Amino acid sequence: MKKRLLIANRSEIAIRIIRSAHKLGIVAVVFQSDREPDALYLQYADEVIPAKDAGDEKPVFLNPEKIVKLALEHGIDMIHPGYGFLSENPDFALLCENNGINFIGPSPQLIRDMGLKTVAKSMAIKAGLPLVPGSDGPVKDAAAAKTFADSIGYPVILKASAGGGGRGMRIVEKPETIERQFKSASDEALAAFGNGDMFIEKYLQNPKHLEFQIMGDKHGNVIHLGERECSLQRKHQKIVEEAPSASVTEQMRKEMGEMAVRFAKAIGYYSAGTIEFIMDEDGSYYFMEMNTRIQVEHPVSEMITGVDLVDWQIRVALGEKLTITQNDIKLNGWAIECRVNTEDPQNRFSPQTGFIDKIQFPTGDHIRIETGVQSGAVVTPYFDSMIAKIIVHGTERQDAIEKTLNALENFTMIGLKTTVPFCRTVLRHPDFVDASYTTRWVDSVFTPEMLENEEEEMIGALAATIMYASEYLQLSSDIPSYKSDRLNVWVLNKRLNY
Numbered sequence: 001m002k003k004r005l006l007i008a009n010r011s012e013i014a015i016r017i018i019r020s021a022h023k024l025g026i027v028a029v030v031f032q033s034d035r036e037p038d039a040l041y042l043q044y045a046d047e048v049i050p051a052k053d054a055g056d057e058k059p060v061f062l063n064p065e066k067i068v069k070l071a072l073e074h075g076i077d078m079i080h081p082g083y084g085f086l087s088e089n090p091d092f093a094l095l096c097e098n099n100g101i102n103f104i105g106p107s108p109q110l111i112r113d114m115g116l117k118t119v120a121k122s123m124a125i126k127a128g129l130p131l132v133p134g135s136d137g138p139v140k141d142a143a144a145a146k147t148f149a150d151s152i153g154y155p156v157i158l159k160a161s162a163g164g165g166g167r168g169m170r171i172v173e174k175p176e177t178i179e180r181q182f183k184s185a186s187d188e189a190l191a192a193f194g195n196g197d198m199f200i201e202k203y204l205q206n207p208k209h210l211e212f213q214i215m216g217d218k219h220g221n222v223i224h225l226g227e228r229e230c231s232l233q234r235k236h237q238k239i240v241e242e243a244p245s246a247s248v249t250e251q252m253r254k255e256m257g258e259m260a261v262r263f264a265k266a267i268g269y270y271s272a273g274t275i276e277f278i279m280d281e282d283g284s285y286y287f288m289e290m291n292t293r294i295q296v297e298h299p300v301s302e303m304i305t306g307v308d309l310v311d312w313q314i315r316v317a318l319g320e321k322l323t324i325t326q327n328d329i330k331l332n333g334w335a336i337e338c339r340v341n342t343e344d345p346q347n348r349f350s351p352q353t354g355f356i357d358k359i360q361f362p363t364g365d366h367i368r369i370e371t372g373v374q375s376g377a378v379v380t381p382y383f384d385s386m387i388a389k390i391i392v393h394g395t396e397r398q399d400a401i402e403k404t405l406n407a408l409e410n411f412t413m414i415g416l417k418t419t420v421p422f423c424r425t426v427l428r429h430p431d432f433v434d435a436s437y438t439t440r441w442v443d444s445v446f447t448p449e450m451l452e453n454e455e456e457e458m459i460g461a462l463a464a465t466i467m468y469a470s471e472y473l474q475l476s477s478d479i480p481s482y483k484s485d486r487l488n489v490w491v492l493n494k495r496l497n498y
């Protein structure tokens, strides 16, 4: 009998997991949510369970009881949670286990421990990892927060112990505002995560975000697959990621990788996991948190190591021993991932919803596309704005940058604005080219004017191509009218200086 795997997720990651399931001869089952009944991932699955969640307060992906009930009705053996949603919810993992369903991830207890950053940090100290100077566990109240921050000096960052997805954080510049900020952050964390505990860290002014991918089995073996640099962030959320990092020397990679493995072994970790570090301008680095799931940016690690992380998540869940050792892991070349979010970078990245009239991805040997949409798809306001990822491999960093830029040039989307023009601006910028960018780059360097030039350049090139095509090949009547209309309106607006 073939194993039956249910994916408690949607979009590109659902398709990614289906691919691994099929490779391993496993039946892939997904939910159809009434919030997006025609989603692309449904076409890839072997079986679709209608979730009938239209009247529910939350989509099925956030409803543990409903997921497990339907899983049992459909004879499901294992559940892959993907990322986001319930992927780091220990109660969900436990509910699966208690119902005899194999949850693909580490043990529920470790998900619980790592889900509280303060607990994770205390376990990291025990394993000898360096920590950002900060409070020892949560601070009691606003007054205690002020006393502590006064003692270590400003700026500080208030962080929700149960926070995630870049939320639940406040940067405090001066003592006058800390008590007010503490209260609002704590209330917000309580509402968002059901836990208002806050802790304090020294705020590093211009840091880099570096993270190590690890993989462990249920027999005590753990390896690391090198680092990713994810410093290109907006509102603490990653947009462009690369592997390896130009800021990590061979020596550092060895040290940090060994630390990551030591930590994972000390806590008895199995499955895929990520140990996040923050690196200060002077090169010192500190443990920040651990993510107990597959990450959005996992493909860059796969591209440079040749290891399929989702395959291994499933195989480990089935009890298999890792057949790869640390010595087998050789980093090959360079990979860059650009997240395609339906957000308008011209307009404070405001979310875009509606129809995708047309979407066309670049193709090529060194290009990997992970997408959850196709032409004609609808982007709803119910879910995250990331619709696709463009991942590119190069022989070395400069080659990867050039190939990624090339791939981005060959991405077309009509209907909604995306972060692709922003990614192009980033990859062309000297701070990216020389790898000096930090997590502050978007806030301190980026301005929307940097995009406009790009758009002009692109439309200029498009206009020239269309003129050439229509004059030389006499195709003018074949050019879709809406395209030339758009172009005409644009040219007119430019002439009139709008």
Ligand code: ADP
Pocket: 083, 084, 085, 163, 164, 165, 166, 237, 238, 291, 294, 295, 296, 297, 384
């Ligand atoms: P990654 O390191 O994989 O990029 P992110 O922090 O971007 O991780 O989270 C992955 C996805 O999960 C994003 O879509 C993010 O919005 C969502 N997410 C992560 N944690 C939470 C959370 N606690 N609450 C809500 N959404 C979350």
Ligand code: ADP
Pocket: 132, 157, 163, 164, 165, 166, 167, 169, 201, 202, 203, 204, 205, 207, 209, 233, 236, 276, 278, 288, 289, 439
């Ligand atoms: P999340 O669970 O939301 O991913 P993290 O603790 O991983 O939270 O922090 C997210 C991001 O916030 C980091 O990648 C970094 O950009 C920023 N950040 C976190 N802690 C600090 C700090 N002490 N100093 C400066 N920036 C920080």
Ligand code: MG
Pocket: 276, 289
């Ligand atoms: Mg994080």
